[in-house]
Amino acid sequence: MAALGKNLASDGAQRTTARACASHPPFVAKPYVLRRAWRGDSSVTELAYLSSAPAAYERAFTAKVVALPPGAVVLDRTLFYPAGGGQPADRGALSGSDGAKLDVVDVVKSGAVVVHRLRRGSRPALALGDEVRGELDWERRYGHMRLHTAQHLLSAVIYRRTGLKTRQATFGGGTGTIVVEGTWPNDATSETLGEALQACLEPPRGVKLRFLSRAEWTANPSARSGLVPLPPMVDPVRVIEIADIDACPCGGTHLASTGEVGEFSVEPPAAQAADATRIGFSLRTAVAHSARVTP
Numbered sequence: 001m002a003a004l005g006k007n008l009a010s011d012g013a014q015r016t017t018a019r020a021c022a023s024h025p026p027f028v029a030k031p032y033v034l035r036r037a038w039r040g041d042s043s044v045t046e047l048a049y050l051s052s053a054p055a056a057y058e059r060a061f062t063a064k065v066v067a068l069p070p071g072a073v074v075l076d077r078t079l080f081y082p083a084g085g086g087q088p089a090d091r092g093a094l095s096g097s098d099g100a101k102l103d104v105v106d107v108v109k110s111g112a113v114v115v116h117r118l119r120r121g122s123r124p125a126l127a128l129g130d131e132v133r134g135e136l137d138w139e140r141r142y143g144h145m146r147l148h149t150a151q152h153l154l155s156a157v158i159y160r161r162t163g164l165k166t167r168q169a170t171f172g173g174g175t176g177t178i179v180v181e182g183t184w185p186n187d188a189t190s191e192t193l194g195e196a197l198q199a200c201l202e203p204p205r206g207v208k209l210r211f212l213s214r215a216e217w218t219a220n221p222s223a224r225s226g227l228v229p230l231p232p233m234v235d236p237v238r239v240i241e242i243a244d245i246d247a248c249p250c251g252g253t254h255l256a257s258t259g260e261v262g263e264f265s266v267e268p269p270a271a272q273a274a275d276a277t278r279i280g281f282s283l284r285t286a287v288a289h290s291a292r293v294t295p
């Protein structure tokens with residue numbers, strides 16, 4: 001375990017790159033205790049959902065098993081988003097050569113690897129090196145993509161209207177919460193905030209993903225970032241851009257267009273503490289989507 005711990009500690013750059021989001025404090029996963037002998041403690045799980053904007057729409061994949069901790073599977077690559085940065089973990093299923101489906105009930109990042117936790121009592125007929133097929137619970141993931149993109153829009157609207165930066169954001173189950181730094185101005189009403197969010201959605205705008213070098217980012221950071229400083233090892237910086245509205249470092253999964261966000265309700269701002277305000281929001285409608293499926 002000592003060797004594993006050392007390896008995980010040295011991989012901070014990848015961990016924080018995946019998690020960094022100015023809206024959400026960088027996520028630091030608790031080390032997952034591996035009770036079984038670890039073969040190849042230099043293993044890394046490729047976060048395939050991070051690589052491009054279209055990758056967020058891929059919902060099935062193949063990968064190789066690199067570790068089998070009790071009740072869980074570690075793969076060399078994955079499309080499953082591990083919980084962090086305010087976005088809940090994906091769920092879905094893995095299946096090996098026998099075709100039997102293993103339900104994935106939670107996904108966590110542990111250092112350089114992603115641990116897919118299986119439903120209690122699962123007995124996977126898998127061995128190291130086996131190829132498995134993974135499939136996401138797409139309805140759940142797509143809901144998270146809608147909520148996350150709406151959160152970036154709403155955080156941008158709040159910043160433009162009030163100058164308040166988002167301190168923390170969480171979402172799941174069709175609802176989300178943004179906590180902004182500061183008290184809410186008396187002349188900014190929840191009604192205008194909700195209307196402003198919907199106004200951002202017409203006409204639809206592209207949501208783009210850019211990787212900037214740390215130097216490029218430092219030279220020209222976005223207005224809304226900076227409240228949660230990016231750890232120094234984050235390089236390159238993954239930035240989610242919504243044309244003319246927002247740019248924000250983020251390791252989450254997003255829609256390709258604001259046209260897929262749909263209708264949202266925004267709750268009245270409420271005091272969270274002496275120096276913070278809470279704004280809740282929720283999905284109002286289901287949105288049809290045309291996601292491509294691989295493989």
Ligand SMILES: [Zn+2]
Pocket residue numbers: 021023024148152249250251252
């Ligand atoms: Zn984000």
